[in-house]
Amino acid sequence: MRPKRFLAALLCVALTAPPGAFAQARAASGAAPARPVTQQAVEQSVEQSVEQSLEPPLVSGPVESYAAPAGAAVPPDIAQGVFGVYGGAQSRFSGNSGVNRGANSGVGVGAGWRAPIVAQQLPDLGSGGAGSLTPQAERKLGERVMRELRRDPDYLDDWLVRDYLNSVAAKLAAAANTLYIGGYRPDFDLFAVRDAQINAFSLPGGFIGVNTGLIVATQTESELASVLGHEMGHVLQRHISRMMIAGERSGYAALAGMLFGVLAGVLAHSGDLGSAIAVGGQAYAVDNQLRFSRSAEQEADRVGFLLLAGAGYDPYAMTTFFGRLDRAAMSDTGVPAYARTHPLTGERIADMEDRARRAPYRQPHQAAEYGFVRARVRLLQDHSRSEYxxxxxxxxxxxxxxxxxxxxxxxxxxxxxxMLLERYDDAARSLAASRAVFAAGAQADGDAARSSPSLDVLAADIARRAGRDDDAVRLADLAHKRWPQSNAAIDMHIRTLLSLRRFAEAQALARKETEAQPDQPAWWLYLAQASAGTGDVLTRHRALAEKFALEGAWPSAIRQLKDARDMKTIGYYDLATVDARLHEMENRYKEERLDEKG
Structure with a gap:
């Protein structure tokens, strides 16, 4: 698809930027400048690399490193052995000190499994805090890539799926905070892609894409969490940034080979952007890039395993799922996409099996949403009524x-x-059957839950599409009250109010969400639609401007603000606010145009 070619070109621009274009300043502590990396230096042993490094290697320390710090050089709420920590780490980790630590008493939550799992070092890939691409620049690059991805017709803009994926990521990120894994704390943003291939991929800045085929291929929530943990490991260890840095150090001739690989991956329709990056890495991996890629996969495996176990998932899930993919690769003529972009070597699988054996068994609790979202995705990856x-x-x-x-x-x-087939009465009966089976199972397990966001949102959606207005409003309001943190429930409530032309209520709710989550284009769109219904032209222009800005459509955003500024009825305060925002958007637009010109 054309957007994928654009994404590859966008990444190529970032990769070919001159060294220091996104420079991150080093502390002027009198440290000598780093020596150039040579082929001989790359081939030296891990021990020699650690001794020569100006910063501690990006590894996970032994168990003792999680104990309380002995000296005053380390902030009081940062454990010793933390690697790749950026400025402001003390405030970033505030509130997490002592959580799940159990260093003094030995009886903290997770203390039983931490010792045998964390004792081994992660592979040394160098320092995650060094290099030329700051976390802020990495996030900015990721946001620009995401703008293009959201325009792709295969981008799955389904709140129930996104909410669920991000809820799993939140549990894994909490484990990373507790174990002090990773050099920085990105705001993870997971999304689904309509693609039957079994694959997932990470982008700069904490964005992670998950193919619908991967969700369907998993059989338990822990298996899905194992893959997400692996991809989060790539982000936490900043592998994309370090790959760029490695290419930068190896010279532009070698980097050009990598860029050819990225473009070849896209043109070969290798599945997704993650596949393109992997194919590009393989094309460039004649020498040290191949070793980096293998080490990165091993490091992501081990970080992912720590997150998996720390979040309370089944530690055997990673080996189970990887083993099933490996058997599929051997028995099928076509190798699964995940096995192509994340080569499943025997060494990787054996390493995970060994770690799982040494982890104490625990009975994982599987969220009810996993099954509902998996079933929903099975329909969402279809395109036609016959496929439904x-x-x-x-x-x-x-x-x-x-x-x-x-x-x-x-x-x-x-x-x-x-429901997608417009058989609304049949859909209502099937949903009632689902509720009955779910309630019976919850009661048998001693679980007090009798519903879920997926069930309540679907009930409102069926009523809305069937034209049962009173039921639709009642069910949408019920779903929102039951699940106030569910974006899917909020979205359904606003859409239902808009469908029934209850614009004032929809405007109030949409305005509240734009204040709570100003980075979500959907809320701004709903605010614009509701404002148009109430005749609030000024708010409509401003909301559309914010929506277009988030999508990178700067000329359209600027036009909306100019129209708002030129309104005859605009007040002094509103005029000043609009004018300030207009100048800000114009400056952002100029900056991005300069970046694109190089």
């Missing part, structure tokens, strides 16, 4: 053959498919 009907038949056959992994989830998938 075929998937509904498969889901029903699994129930009848007793091969369904989750019967309640299968009924949910059937209900969702029937």
């Amino acid at each position: 009907a075929d998937e509904v038949s498969r889901l029903r056959s699994e129930i009848e053959d007793r091969t369904a992994l989750n019967v309640a989830a299968n009924w949910y998938g059937i209900a969702y498919g029937q």
Whole structure:
């Protein structure tokens, strides 16, 4: 697809930027300047690399490093052995000191499993704090890439899926905070891509894409979390940034080879941007890039395993899922995309098996949303009514053959498919069956939960599409009250109010969300639509400007603010606010145009 070619070109521009273009200042502590990296230096042992490094290697220290710091050189709430820490670390880690530590008493939560797992060092890839690409520049690059990805028709803009993926990421990120893993704390933003290939990929700045095929291929939430933890490991260890730095140090001739590889990956339709990056890495990996790639995968595995175990998931899930992919690669003519972009060597699988054996067993709790989201994704990766009907038949056959992994989830998938087929009465009955099975299972497990965001949001959506206005409003309001933190429930509530032309209520709710989450284009769009319905022209212009700005459509955003500024009825305070925002957007637009020109 054309957007993917644009993404590759955008990354190429970032990669070919002159050294120091995104320079991160070093502390002027009298340290000698770093010596140029040579082929001989690259081939030296890990011990020699550590001795020559100006900063501590980006590794996870032994168990003792999690004890309370002995000296005053380390901030009081930062454990010794933390690697790649950036400025402002004390405030960044505030509130986490002592959480899950158990260093003095030995009985803290997680203290039982931490010792055998963390004792081994991670592979040394060099310092994550060094180099030319700051975390801020990395995030900025990732945001610009995401603008293009959101325009791709295969970008899955489904709040239920996004909410769930980010809830899993939040648990894994909390484990990273507790274990002091990673050199910085990105705001992880996970999203789904409509692609049946089994794959996932990480982008600069904490953005992680997950193919629908991967979600469907997993059989437990822990298996999905194992892959997400692996991708988060790439982000926490800043592998993309360090790959850029390695290419920069190796000279522009070698870097050109890498760029050719990235473009070749896109033109070869290798699945997604992550595949393109991996293919590019392989094309360039004649020498040390190949070793870096292998070490990066090993490091991401081990970081992912720590996150998996620390978040309370099944530590065997990673080996189970990787082993299943490895067997599929051997038995099938086509190698799964994940195995191509993340080569599953015997050494990697054996390493994870060894770590899982040494981790004490725990019974993982699987969120109910996993099954519902997985069933929903099975329909979302289809495109036509005939495909919806075929998937509904498969889901029903699994129930009848007793091969369904989750019967309640299968009924949910059937209900969702029937809604897409506009069979609203059938959808309502199937959803009722899903609720009944789910409630029975929850009661048997002693769980007090009797519903979930997926169930409540789908109920409101069916009523809205069927034209049952009173039921739609009641169910949307109920879902929002039950799940106030669910973006999916909020989205459904606003859409229902807009459908029923209750613009004042929709405007108030959309305005609240733009204040809480100003980086989400959907809330600004809803605010603009609701404001148009109420006749609030000024707010409509300003909301559309913010939406266009988030999408990178700067000329359109600037035009909206100019229209707002030129309104005859605009007040002095509003005029000053609009004028200030207009100048800010114009400056941002000029900066990005200069960046694109190089």
